[in-house]
Amino acid sequence: MLPLDNSKPNTSAILAGLIDDKYGDETLEELALLAETAGAKVLAKVTQKRTGKDPAYYLGLGKVQEIAQMVENLGANAVIFDDDLTPVQIRNLENLIGVQIIDRTTLVLDIFAQRARSLEGKIQVELAQLQHMLPRLTGKGIELSREGGGIGTRGPGETKLETDRRHIRRRIAHLKKELERIKKNRRLLRSSRKYPVISLVGYTNAGKSTLMNALTGAGVSANNRLFDTLDTTTRALTLPDGRKVLLSDTVGFIRKLPHEVIEAFKATLEEVREADLLIHVADASSPKVDQEIATVKSVLKEIGADSIPTILALNKVDKANNIIIPGEENTVEISALCGTNLDLLLEKICKLLPQTREHALIFIPYEYGFLLDEIHENSYVEREEFKPDGIEIEGMIDTVLLRKIKKYLY
Numbered sequence: 001m002l003p004l005d006n007s008k009p010n011t012s013a014i015l016a017g018l019i020d021d022k023y024g025d026e027t028l029e030e031l032a033l034l035a036e037t038a039g040a041k042v043l044a045k046v047t048q049k050r051t052g053k054d055p056a057y058y059l060g061l062g063k064v065q066e067i068a069q070m071v072e073n074l075g076a077n078a079v080i081f082d083d084d085l086t087p088v089q090i091r092n093l094e095n096l097i098g099v100q101i102i103d104r105t106t107l108v109l110d111i112f113a114q115r116a117r118s119l120e121g122k123i124q125v126e127l128a129q130l131q132h133m134l135p136r137l138t139g140k141g142i143e144l145s146r147e148g149g150g151i152g153t154r155g156p157g158e159t160k161l162e163t164d165r166r167h168i169r170r171r172i173a174h175l176k177k178e179l180e181r182i183k184k185n186r187r188l189l190r191s192s193r194k195y196p197v198i199s200l201v202g203y204t205n206a207g208k209s210t211l212m213n214a215l216t217g218a219g220v221s222a223n224n225r226l227f228d229t230l231d232t233t234t235r236a237l238t239l240p241d242g243r244k245v246l247l248s249d250t251v252g253f254i255r256k257l258p259h260e261v262i263e264a265f266k267a268t269l270e271e272v273r274e275a276d277l278l279i280h281v282a283d284a285s286s287p288k289v290d291q292e293i294a295t296v297k298s299v300l301k302e303i304g305a306d307s308i309p310t311i312l313a314l315n316k317v318d319k320a321n322n323i324i325i326p327g328e329e330n331t332v333e334i335s336a337l338c339g340t341n342l343d344l345l346l347e348k349i350c351k352l353l354p355q356t357r358e359h360a361l362i363f364i365p366y367e368y369g370f371l372l373d374e375i376h377e378n379s380y381v382e383r384e385e386f387k388p389d390g391i392e393i394e395g396m397i398d399t400v401l402l403r404k405i406k407k408y409l410y
Contacts, residue, residue, distance in 0.1 A: 027134075035107065215237055240350055366390055
């Protein structure tokens with residue numbers, strides 16, 4: 001896939017994809033949103049219904065020739081396809097159409113490259129880009145300079161990306177080692193955490209960051225755009241029952257989430273897989289909310305997080321009409337922006353979050369009064385009575401702490 005000429009400030013693209021029986025041409029609508037998010041101007045959409053992908057051109061030869069004519073008539077400088085393309089397909093399409101050919105994964109990773117802010121995020125994006133690019137270098141004979149601009153040319157390695165396959169493999173190996181180091185650090189952090197973890201998951205742009213801000217006052221970016229959140233954000237939250245938890249917000253999902261993204265973002269997605277509770281945020285105002293819910297469930301299953309207790313938070317009810325989600329348990333209709341039913345959501349969290357406390361009556365002698373701070377920090381104290389030789393405390397006490405102070409149990 002050739003880089004765009006730096007003299008062209010914008011990508012003017014034609015979108016192309018296959019129509020299937022499940023989604024029809026809806027994935028092309030999403031592709032248009034992705035293209036616009038990446039900074040492209042969509043000039044036209046071309047679809048074709050066929051039983052399978054053409055091994056040489058993805059679409060039929062006649063349809064590709066039609067696209068080539070549209071490129072010339074409309075002045076497009078790129079064609080974006082709604083699936084991954086093989087090296088053969090890319091080469092044939094470039095030769096026939098004569099402009100940059102971009103597949104879906106390249107497009108998604110370009111958006112990720114724009115959004116990544118942390119070192120971990122940048123490493124994960126670069127790794128995914130290189131893993132996607134490596135098999136597509138075969139036989140191209142083209143030096144891919146990243147000094148140009150446009151979709152597919154952004155990212156941590158944008159100044160110069162050698163096409164030497166050994167160099168790219170070495171770089172991939174290095175990035176994997178860096179991610180493994182990050183994963184080990186994350187495991188250490190998780191093992192030292194005192195509090196349960198709740199992860200926000202959902203389709204991109206469903207309102208996860210807005211909900212994070214509403215519940216914790218985190219102040220994270222919550223713009224109305226795809227993949228606005230890429231790097232994981234974690235904030236403390238005190239529940240109505242007094243328990244303290246960590247609320248984590250991470251990357252949103254889409255249909256056809258590229259395998260390279262799941263593979264490279266395992267360090268981030270582990271936060272989801274290791275959570276004690278998931279809040280699945282869905283956009284209730286979306287006409288495709290049922291399909292978006294199904295997509296998120298599919299990704300959760302792929303990363304091994306489908307067995308974690310989950311609350312379905314139907315967000316944006318202030319904009320929705322006739323919300324009907326059959327067969328869904330533990331559902332709460334909310335508006336994170338307006339604050340609607342957030343109290344009900346918190347009550348549902350208290351009910352479903354695995355209990356880490358048990359009712360106990362303890363007596364702490366005054367000489368061990370230093371334990372009071374830890375008790376109040378990790379427990380819900382219902383009654384506290386000061387007696388001549390110590391303090392009697394009754395309440396829901398953290399189970400780990402109880403084992404530590406079991407000799408003071410009544």
